[in-house]
Amino acid sequence: PLTIYRKDYTAPSYLVDTVELGFDLDPARTIVANRLTMRRNPASAQREIELYGEDIELVALRLNGKALGKREYRLDGNLLRIPNAPEEVTLEIETLCAPEKNTALSGLYVSNGNFITQCEAEGFRRITFFPDRPDVMAKYTVMLRADKERYPVLLSNGNLVDEGMLPDGRHYAKWEDPFLKPSYLFALVAAKLVCQEEKFKLADGREALLQVWVEEGNLDKTDYAMQSLKKSIRWDEERFGLELDLDRFMIVATGDFNMGAMENKGLNIFNTKYVLANPRVATDIDFQGIEAVVGHEYFHNWTGNRVTCRDWFQLSLKEGLTVFRDQEFSGDMIGTSTGRAVNRIDQVRTLRAAQFPEDAGPMAHPVRPDSFVEINNFYTVTVYEKGAEVVRMYQTLLGREGFRKGMDLYFERHDGQAVECDDFRRAMADANDRNLDQFERWYSQAGTPVVRAQMRYDEQQHAVELTLSQSCPATPGQPEKLPFHIPVAVGLVGRDGRDIPLVIDDQERGTTTVLELTGAEQTFRFTSVPQQPVPSILRDFSAPVVLEYDYSDEDLLHLFSHDSDPVNRWEAGQRLAMERLLRLTEDVTAGSRLQLDDTFIEAMRKVLTDESLGPAFREQALLLPTESMIAEQTDVVHPLSIHMARQFVRSSIGNRLRAELLAAYDANQTPGQYSPDAESIGKRALKNLALGYLAAASDDEGIALAERQFDEADNMTDRAAALGALVHARAPAAQRALQGFYDEFEKEALVVDKWFAMQASSPSTDVAAVRELMKHPAFTMKNPNRARSLVFNFCMANPVQFHVPDGSGYAFWAEQVMALDALNPQVAARLARAMDRWRRYAPALQAHMKQALKQVNGLKKLSNDVREVVSKALA
Numbered sequence: 051p052l053t054i055y056r057k058d059y060t061a062p063s064y065l066v067d068t069v070e071l072g073f074d075l076d077p078a079r080t081i082v083a084n085r086l087t088m089r090r091n092p093a094s095a096q097r098e099i100e101l102y103g104e105d106i107e108l109v110a111l112r113l114n115g116k117a118l119g120k121r122e123y124r125l126d127g128n129l130l131r132i133p134n135a136p137e138e139v140t141l142e143i144e145t146l147c148a149p150e151k152n153t154a155l156s157g158l159y160v161s162n163g164n165f166i167t168q169c170e171a172e173g174f175r176r177i178t179f180f181p182d183r184p185d186v187m188a189k190y191t192v193m194l195r196a197d198k199e200r201y202p203v204l205l206s207n208g209n210l211v212d213e214g215m216l217p218d219g220r221h222y223a224k225w226e227d228p229f230l231k232p233s234y235l236f237a238l239v240a241a242k243l244v245c246q247e248e249k250f251k252l253a254d255g256r257e258a259l260l261q262v263w264v265e266e267g268n269l270d271k272t273d274y275a276m277q278s279l280k281k282s283i284r285w286d287e288e289r290f291g292l293e294l295d296l297d298r299f300m301i302v303a304t305g306d307f308n309m310g311a312m313e314n315k316g317l318n319i320f321n322t323k324y325v326l327a328n329p330r331v332a333t334d335i336d337f338q339g340i341e342a343v344v345g346h347e348y349f350h351n352w353t354g355n356r357v358t359c360r361d362w363f364q365l366s367l368k369e370g371l372t373v374f375r376d377q378e379f380s381g382d383m384i385g386t387s388t389g390r391a392v393n394r395i396d397q398v399r400t401l402r403a404a405q406f407p408e409d410a411g412p413m414a415h416p417v418r419p420d421s422f423v424e425i426n427n428f429y430t431v432t433v434y435e436k437g438a439e440v441v442r443m444y445q446t447l448l449g450r451e452g453f454r455k456g457m458d459l460y461f462e463r464h465d466g467q468a469v470e471c472d473d474f475r476r477a478m479a480d481a482n483d484r485n486l487d488q489f490e491r492w493y494s495q496a497g498t499p500v501v502r503a504q505m506r507y508d509e510q511q512h513a514v515e516l517t518l519s520q521s522c523p524a525t526p527g528q529p530e531k532l533p534f535h536i537p538v539a540v541g542l543v544g545r546d547g548r549d550i551p552l553v554i555d556d557q558e559r560g561t562t563t564v565l566e567l568t569g570a571e572q573t574f575r576f577t578s579v580p581q582q583p584v585p586s587i588l589r590d591f592s593a594p595v596v597l598e599y600d601y602s603d604e605d606l607l608h609l610f611s612h613d614s615d616p617v618n619r620w621e622a623g624q625r626l627a628m629e630r631l632l633r634l635t636e637d638v639t640a641g642s643r644l645q646l647d648d649t650f651i652e653a654m655r656k657v658l659t660d661e662s663l664g665p666a667f668r669e670q671a672l673l674l675p676t677e678s679m680i681a682e683q684t685d686v687v688h689p690l691s692i693h694m695a696r697q698f699v700r701s702s703i704g705n706r707l708r709a710e711l712l713a714a715y716d717a718n719q720t721p722g723q724y725s726p727d728a729e730s731i732g733k734r735a736l737k738n739l740a741l742g743y744l745a746a747a748s749d750d751e752g753i754a755l756a757e758r759q760f761d762e763a764d765n766m767t768d769r770a771a772a773l774g775a776l777v778h779a780r781a782p783a784a785q786r787a788l789q790g791f792y793d794e795f796e797k798e799a800l801v802v803d804k805w806f807a808m809q810a811s812s813p814s815t816d817v818a819a820v821r822e823l824m825k826h827p828a829f830t831m832k833n834p835n836r837a838r839s840l841v842f843n844f845c846m847a848n849p850v851q852f853h854v855p856d857g858s859g860y861a862f863w864a865e866q867v868m869a870l871d872a873l874n875p876q877v878a879a880r881l882a883r884a885m886d887r888w889r890r891y892a893p894a895l896q897a898h899m900k901q902a903l904k905q906v907n908g909l910k911k912l913s914n915d916v917r918e919v920v921s922k923a924l925a
């Protein structure tokens with residue numbers, strides 16, 4: 051397959067001014083008429099018109115009114131070229147496609163009888179021939195025609211300008227989008243749907259019509275999405291002075307969707323997972339996900355749509371920035387400072403669990419990649435979450451106001467343009483008179499930097515010298531790295547547990563200061579430090595790095611009890627736990643007796659019973675690092691040893707803190723009407739964590755509690771937590787509960803997904819059991835949510851069974867990747883990534899994994915998507 055390089059970028063040969071699209075919608079045979087006005091781009095030396103088309107049939111092609119003969123254009127694969135075209139051109143293109151056959155869910159497809167589109171990144175070319183690249187921005191008019199009975203609702207971007215009946219029982223709707231947009235933001239929906247709608251007053255007094263469209267039976271699950279949308283609009287006005295620029299903003303939910311959601315101009319299309327919720331079917335995490343994703347897609351309207359990407363290498367320009375914005379939104383919605391910290395801790399967890407491994411594996415790439423085979427493979431945690439960390443660092447370096455100034459300048463300069471990550475950095479630098487040249491390396495260098503810290507206390511001088519050094523491991527194609535510009539937020543915690551006021555160069559710097567590490571090694575000197583402190587480094591996780599510091603257990607216990615920075619307070623607990631988990635993992639492998647020290651248990655007891663800490667924070671502090679996080683810290687990964695070590699710690703906590711856990715369980719009930727506010731979510735989280743530990747203990751009390759909770763719960767959060775506890779503890783009641791759960795929620799697709807997911811990730815579910823579950827009538831590979839719930843969860847969230855020594859888990863993986871690839875390459879390539887870290891396992895497992903990878907790679911008929919992932923894994 052062809053590799054595309056960032057350095058090869060050239061400007062488009064022709065620009066498009068207007069696009070008029072006509073659709074005659076039919077599942078088997080949709081006719082698309084496309085009328086484009088184009089003109090030669092003065093910035094390009096090229097004189098050929100270049101249009102992309104994929105899986106569509108070209109029926110007619112006219113240039114300035116005249117049909118083009120076979121000699122007047124060339125169609126090679128997906129590229130249609132028209133040489134020697136005049137300066138100004140009107141192109142008329144007629145094509146055919148078959149939406150019902152489109153299982154890739156890219157372009158125009160059918161979902162439960164409804165027409166839906168997904169065009170990012172390169173799906174528009176599966177609808178019509180077009181210069182399908184983000185730097186071609188045009189004005190769109192769209193005419194939809196379809197059967198009125200089957201497709202009563204016809205939607206596209208922008209404003210509805212006309213609608214009516216056609217003589218043959220069909221109806222039509224005409225939509226006009228007043229804004230310039232790239233083709234990846236085009237969307238249409240023709241469907242049988244109903245909506246919740248509301249008029250909403252914008253900051254400037256205008257009224258906008260907000261709609262959430264769903265299938266008929268789901269109208270009882272749209273409130274939270276609507277609320278989240280209104281909160282998002284308000285927040286963007288207040289925090290960034292950005293207003294909704296349309297009279298109408300629509301969200302449409304579909305059950306068949308590759309991603310989470312899509313920010314099409316004025317017509318966001320969402321995976322049902324991020325729209326539908328009520329207490330009966332959705333968990334707290336689902337509610338939080340809806341708020342975050344509704345916000346994310348809405349915020350794209352400015353960061354993505356009004357200012358878009360010049361090319362797909364710049365994807366993080368819109369994604370990193372928009373994730374940062376949705377993170378800040380979620381934080382502001384919680385409001386309290388510990389609430390915000392819990393939110394931040396969640397972000398750190400995601401980075402460690404998913405982005406750090408990616409950055410250390412065969413698919414490692416910079417936030418702004420230099421090359422790719424298939425862009426769909428680069429919608430990654432690096433581009434999104436690390437990209438958001440990079441944006442966050444601007445705010446850490448420049449302050450909130452400075453960051454806002456940079457944002458204002460960015461929009462002032464680039465509204466209506468398709469730009470690069472560098473343009474964003476320049477806006478931040480220029481608005482603040484700062485040199486951010488070195489900061490560019492965060493975009494160009496892959497890999498997770500390691501910051502090593504050493505502290506020396508000078509008794510005589512009452513001074514602390516903190517030496518910070520940095521390095522970054524090699525990544526594919528990048529053997530050597532240059533130093534990054536790293537903001538390191540630091541505090542010094544005194545013996546009394548209080549922060550010591552910081553003084554550097556006779557300047558008072560408060561109790562937390564941001565040090566800027568730009569060289570390979572730098573020493574910072576703090577004066578007026580009365581006694582040897584414990585340093586609290588990388589407060590609020592001020593940079594996406596690994597921090598190394600030789601903390602003693604006493605240091606960590608001190609920070610765990612006192613650090614004023616809640617993120618580092620949590621971090622101290624994680625370090626204490628990780629150290630023990632790693633040692634216990636070795637003990638399991640060596641067959642030694644397992645023991646957990648009182649010190650650790652006492653630290654956990656203290657946090658669990660500290661009423662001054664909110665329940666949400668206590669839950670985070672008591673949560674152990676995941677098995678995959680532990681795996682990342684070991685040289686040779688033994689999944690079973692890791693699992694057993696972690697289980698041992700869980701059951702030890704359950705046994706030795708039984709009384710405290712029971713007390714926490716009782717104290718954190720949330721009687722009365724369910725509400726997904728931060729406070730109640732925190733209580734349920736702590737209560738259900740306690741339940742999990744109790745269920746892992748050696749007596750039956752926890753199991754009995756889980757059974758009771760399962761039977762009595764009036765909301766899905768408690769229901770699912772109880773069922774999960776039963777299933778994971780292999781309780782005798784688990785089967786009965788699973789059956790009851792299925793019977794009750796059979797008609798709720800998102801709950802059935804949970805049902806599959808819970809079993810797929812349970813260590814009691816082996817390969818044979820997964821195969822059995824795949825035969826369940828409710829299972830289908832064609833629906834991405836369903837495939838993810840069962841097959842992905844087994845391969846990615848059930849390490850013990852996936853990595854069984856005989857390699858049968860890997861054979862299963864190969865089979866499923868190949869099966870999925872024939873249906874949906876984009877989703878198949880995600881599953882392919884389950885093998886990313888194969889080189890870190892014991893040689894016997896490696897051999898099986900390599901064989902499975904080779905089997906997939908050996909397939910002649912394989913998508914570029916999967917090919918890229920497996921060939922990079924094998925390289």
Ligand code: DPP
Pocket residue numbers: 170309310311312313346347350369
């Ligand atoms: N749907 C994806 C997102 O919003 C791609 N833009 O991040």
Ligand code: ZN
Pocket residue numbers: 346350368369372
């Ligand atoms: Zn996005």
